[in-house]
Amino acid sequence: MNTPRIFQVIRRTEEIPATVTLEIQPCDGSPLVPFKPGQFNMLYQFGSGEVPISFSGALHSGALQISDRYIHTLRAVGKTTEAFAKLQIGDQLGVRGPFGHGWPLDKLAGKHVLIVAGGLGMAPLRPLLEVLLSELEKYAGVQLFYGGKRPEELLFYHQLQSWREVIDVQLSADRADANWSGHIGVITQLLEAARPPINNTIAVVCGPEIMMRFCVQTLQKLGLTEDSIYLSMERNMHCAIGHCGHCQWGPNFICKDGPVFCYADIAPWFYQREL
Amino acid sequence: MKTVADLVREHALFAGMDPTQVDFIAGCGQLKRFACGDYLVRENDPADHCYLIMAGRAVIETHQHNRPPVPLLTLNANDIVGWSWLTPPYRYQFDARAITNLRTIQLDGRCIRQKCDSDPALGYELLKRLAAVMVSRINCARFQLLDVYGGPTP
Numbered sequence: 001m002n003t004p005r006i007f008q009v010i011r012r013t014e015e016i017p018a019t020v021t022l023e024i025q026p027c028d029g030s031p032l033v034p035f036k037p038g039q040f041n042m043l044y045q046f047g048s049g050e051v052p053i054s055f056s057g058a059l060h061s062g063a064l065q066i067s068d069r070y071i072h073t074l075r076a077v078g079k080t081t082e083a084f085a086k087l088q089i090g091d092q093l094g095v096r097g098p099f100g101h102g103w104p105l106d107k108l109a110g111k112h113v114l115i116v117a118g119g120l121g122m123a124p125l126r127p128l129l130e131v132l133l134s135e136l137e138k139y140a141g142v143q144l145f146y147g148g149k150r151p152e153e154l155l156f157y158h159q160l161q162s163w164r165e166v167i168d169v170q171l172s173a174d175r176a177d178a179n180w181s182g183h184i185g186v187i188t189q190l191l192e193a194a195r196p197p198i199n200n201t202i203a204v205v206c207g208p209e210i211m212m213r214f215c216v217q218t219l220q221k222l223g224l225t226e227d228s229i230y231l232s233m234e235r236n237m238h239c240a241i242g243h244c245g246h247c248q249w250g251p252n253f254i255c256k257d258g259p260v261f262c263y264a265d266i267a268p269w270f271y272q273r274e275l
Numbered sequence: 276m277k278t279v280a281d282l283v284r285e286h287a288l289f290a291g292m293d294p295t296q297v298d299f300i301a302g303c304g305q306l307k308r309f310a311c312g313d314y315l316v317r318e319n320d321p322a323d324h325c326y327l328i329m330a331g332r333a334v335i336e337t338h339q340h341n342r343p344p345v346p347l348l349t350l351n352a353n354d355i356v357g358w359s360w361l362t363p364p365y366r367y368q369f370d371a372r373a374i375t376n377l378r379t380i381q382l383d384g385r386c387i388r389q390k391c392d393s394d395p396a397l398g399y400e401l402l403k404r405l406a407a408v409m410v411s412r413i414n415c416a417r418f419q420l421l422d423v424y425g426g427p428t429p
Contacts, residue, residue, distance in 0.1 A: 178343055178346060193351060
């Protein structure tokens with residue numbers, strides 16, 4: 001798992017500007033190591049570098065199954081991710097993983113699940129949502145709250161529409177024109193109006209840290225306890241196995257102990273500004 | 276059939292408020308419906324009313340010359356539209372437009388001001404509640420300015 005395997009791109013989708021989804025398969029045809037929603041791979045681009053990227057899909061051909069490919073969605077924000085965003089079908093890359101702890105699927109059964117995503121944070125939540133949707137009867141309810149700066153910056157637009165047929169999907173944009181039928185404002189306003197069954201609700205949140213901070217405050221105002229909120233955290237991950245220390249955060253290594261954490265376990269560190 | 280007082284009592288702004296005080300305020304209200312596209316208030320018009328949204332959605336927006344209006348905030352059931360009636364010069368600062376059919380309680384601003392002047396306890400209670408809404412709106416406006424969705428995520 002710690003030596004990169006060579007994969008090739010078998011499908012490439014431009015999601016929104018500077019953001020692509022890559023579907024990749026091992027070049028040697030060997031089976032994929034199964035992953036859990038919320039985990040990540042280290043993707044290695046020859047000559048550029050290595051970056052941690054969460055799994056962004058589990059579905060293949062419309063049905064949930066042990067997939068024959070990994071799916072990753074990434075935004076070109078630096079030299080390495082820009083190189084990944086330029087990859088075309090047939091291009092090769094190195095892959096280490098899967099790494100880390102994913103979303104707490106075992107704790108969600110029977111619960112009302114609030115999925116809260118911001119910007120590119122929808123990507124690590126999509127595999128979780130796909131699992132929940134494949135066995136919807138196991139949960140008391142599923143609601144998705146997804147916010148972005150502008151409507152055209154929301155990921156997976158067509159899927160959002162199809163999810164809307166089976167679960168409550170509420171979309172929010174900071175700015176939009178009059179053609180936008182979703183909420184204009186911030187995602188916390190939608191959350192405040194959600195009125196979930198507080199004693200039986202678990203919230204899973206993924207997005208930029210500042211957005212998660214505001215969402216946690218809102219969820220707590222609604223009455224959710226610290227142990228019913230889960231977050232996917234981000235720090236500068238290099239080795240992905242807790243050796244190098246780059247992603248140390250208080251007593252935790254994000255790569256090894258996260259990236260998904262229960263808020264109750266990290267609350268003391270969440271407002272430490274120096275970390 | 277529900278009375279205006281019943282409906283005002285159901286609105287989140289008045290949750291837990293002394294029923295006598297709510298009834299007193301409801302005396303300034305009447306049911307008002309808007310069709311999708313109707314304006315509730317227009318910028319610079321006299322701010323004589325505020326609206327408690329009971330059902331439907333509205334948008335706060337501002338206009339600009341030769342360009343489409345700029346939507347700023349969507350409001351839903353249990354939200355309140357307009358507080359320019361509260362402070363001089365009592366003129367609306369933004370437009371508010373229904374983006375679905377809308378059911379509201381229209382409260383007469385002058386009537387409420389008079390009642391609050393005559394009953395300071397009621398005025399204080401109402402201002403505390405409105406201040407909470409205003410704080411929430413200010414926080415949300417700051418949140419919007421931050422571009423919180425822009426950062427990279429794992």
